[in-house]
Amino acid sequence: MVDQELKDWQATWQSAAETAAPAPPFDIRRHAARAGRRLTVRYAAGCLWAVALLAFSTVYAMRHPTLQWLLWAVAVWIATLVAVGFMIWNGRGLWTAASQSNAAYVELSRRRCLAELRAIRFGYALLLAELIVVTPWLLWNFFSKLGSPAFELPAHLTGFAVLMALTAGYLVWFTTYRRRKLRELELLAEFQRSVDEDDIA
Amino acid sequence: MIARQREELVRRYESLLAAYQPALARMAASYEWAPHKREDLLQEILLAIWKALPKFRGDCSERTFMFRIAQNRCLTHIWQRGRDAQTADEPPDLPDPHSNPEAQVIALREQNRLQDAIRTLPIAYRQVLTLTLEDLSQAEIAAVLGITENNAAVRSNRARNALRKLLGGPR
Numbered sequence: 001m002v003d004q005e006l007k008d009w010q011a012t013w014q015s016a017a018e019t020a021a022p023a024p025p026f027d028i029r030r031h032a033a034r035a036g037r038r039l040t041v042r043y044a045a046g047c048l049w050a051v052a053l054l055a056f057s058t059v060y061a062m063r064h065p066t067l068q069w070l071l072w073a074v075a076v077w078i079a080t081l082v083a084v085g086f087m088i089w090n091g092r093g094l095w096t097a098a099s100q101s102n103a104a105y106v107e108l109s110r111r112r113c114l115a116e117l118r119a120i121r122f123g124y125a126l127l128l129a130e131l132i133v134v135t136p137w138l139l140w141n142f143f144s145k146l147g148s149p150a151f152e153l154p155a156h157l158t159g160f161a162v163l164m165a166l167t168a169g170y171l172v173w174f175t176t177y178r179r180r181k182l183r184e185l186e187l188l189a190e191f192q193r194s195v196d197e198d199d200i201a
Numbered sequence: 202m203i204a205r206q207r208e209e210l211v212r213r214y215e216s217l218l219a220a221y222q223p224a225l226a227r228m229a230a231s232y233e234w235a236p237h238k239r240e241d242l243l244q245e246i247l248l249a250i251w252k253a254l255p256k257f258r259g260d261c262s263e264r265t266f267m268f269r270i271a272q273n274r275c276l277t278h279i280w281q282r283g284r285d286a287q288t289a290d291e292p293p294d295l296p297d298p299h300s301n302p303e304a305q306v307i308a309l310r311e312q313n314r315l316q317d318a319i320r321t322l323p324i325a326y327r328q329v330l331t332l333t334l335e336d337l338s339q340a341e342i343a344a345v346l347g348i349t350e351n352n353a354a355v356r357s358n359r360a361r362n363a364l365r366k367l368l369g370g371p372r
Contacts, residue, residue: 009364013312013316013335014223014335109277188280
């Protein structure tokens with residue numbers, strides 16, 4: 001009776017004619033190569049961005065060799081090196097699953113989620129550090145030049161506006177991304193629970 | 202030499218597709234309501250199989266290997282999507298009564314009813330049930346999902362009970 005039921009379900013299920021056309025192997029090969037490189041490219045882009053920041057800050061400090069710009073360059077170097085170090089450290093064990101099993105796959109996904117959440121927390125900390133350094137510097141720059149012939153209000157206002165816009169943008173991005181990752185973690189946990197319940201049974 | 206290996210790979214890939222593409226499409230359908238997203242998911246599955254094929258060393262059957270990749274890809278799809286429910290703007294595809302004879306309409310309705318019910322099952326049950334419906338043995342299901350045979354059997358029973366309840370409801 002029950003087997004007949006299963007046979008009926010199988011017959012109904014297998015009669016479903018899903019007719020999505022397969023991608024030709026050439027296209028798939030091209031896309032596969034691209035997808036396989038995506039993670040590497042992201043890391044490489046991070047490193048390139050870091051190199052660009054380091055080079056820019058060095059050149060700028062060399063062209064404007066005042067204490068203010070030297071300190072700024074040092075701050076950029078420290079922040080960049082710390083960020084790159086974190087990126088490399090955070091990327092450990094995120095590249096491949098230990099095996100092709102569900103459990104290994106869930107574990108890899110969970111590790112990736114946790115790494116992303118760590119990166120977000122690091123981002124918050126870096127943003128805070130940046131604000132602690134940049135805000136007093138902008139204020140000092142503003143008040144030290146106020147009333148002097150070199151004072152240019154639009155330039156100062158632009159500096160404050162850029163800082164506020166970047167801060168707001170990062171905060172929105174971090175919050176949205178964090179929410180998405182937490183939801184993903186919940187789904188992973190839910191799936192893991194359903195698997196565990198069956199393991200106990 | 203490399204060209205020959207690549208040709209061999211393409212040949213293996215095409216023979217797998219010829220044998221299993223309908224099954225993979227049905228699996229994609231059990232994870233995604235919207236037809237266009239379903240096609241995207243199938244493409245992602247095919248891509249993942251293509252990527253993994255060179256690493257296949259024959260430690261299990263090609264069928265097991267392929268379904269394992271497909272299941273993992275479907276899970277990724279669900280997790281990336283962040284939800285597992287039908288949205289209001291994406292109704293399930295229903296048979297078009299004007300283009301099908303009556304018998305075909307009834308058959309399509311039954312297929313849709315079964316697919317809809319399977320889509321509402323918890324993921325762990327859905328996995329085991331879609332593989333059962335594709336005629337995989339308990340041992341193969343266990344190998345695909347990375348669980349014990351006993352576990353696969355328990356889960357299969359529960360999944361069937363859950364599906365029976367769902368299908369027993371009003372049509």
